Amino acid sequence: DGGITQSPKYLFRKEGQNVTLSCEQNLNHDAMYWYRQDPGQGLRLIYYSQIVNDFQKGDIAEGYSVSREKKESFPLTVTSAQKNPTAFYLCASSMDPRTGGLNTEAFFGQGTRLTVV
């Protein structure tokens, strides 16, 4: 089945630790995104990537890092510098309209719920 897979579904982190959230897609999409959602709030953009080895900061990139070594993968690392990391993290991917993609909507994974203990 084609789609986006995020893992793990639930993640617990001790204060001061770095953790990495996985996001894999087999849709052959160029663009990938990471969003953070806090309870009762909307989605805030952390990072996005348009092609391999390229990514841009979103509104709340501080304390996070990403890599895009393969088209299919866009892992997010929550570093110890992120002071309030407890949240729901959503990964998404989409076609790039500039390279011929007509369907520009993003498809989302099921999310990872990160809790700091």
Added chain:
Amino acid sequence: AQKVTQAQTEISVVEKEDVTLDCVYETRDTTYYLFWYKQPPSGELVFLIRRNSFDEQNEISGRYSWNFQKSTSSFNFTITASQVVDSAVYFCALRLYNNNDMRFGAGTRLTVKP
């Protein structure tokens, strides 16, 4: 930078009522895309509709309809004869053509009571 505003934080209706969710956007780009997503309690976002900036034609899909007006920078979503299963958080989003940046509004939580 672009911005999406969903002024309605929560809406509660009784089943079979019609309800409209508002979305206002800001961008200086002339080519962009607008979307609506539904987020049920499970958390995964479900795509509902896409609209291109050069296509202002309204769309109807069953009980759902969307009204896109560039003159007021709005992309409103109406559910006719609402049902309990429509209860969810609904997000409006804006994506730019030139750099793939995609931003979401704060969402509207819709509760449909039986």
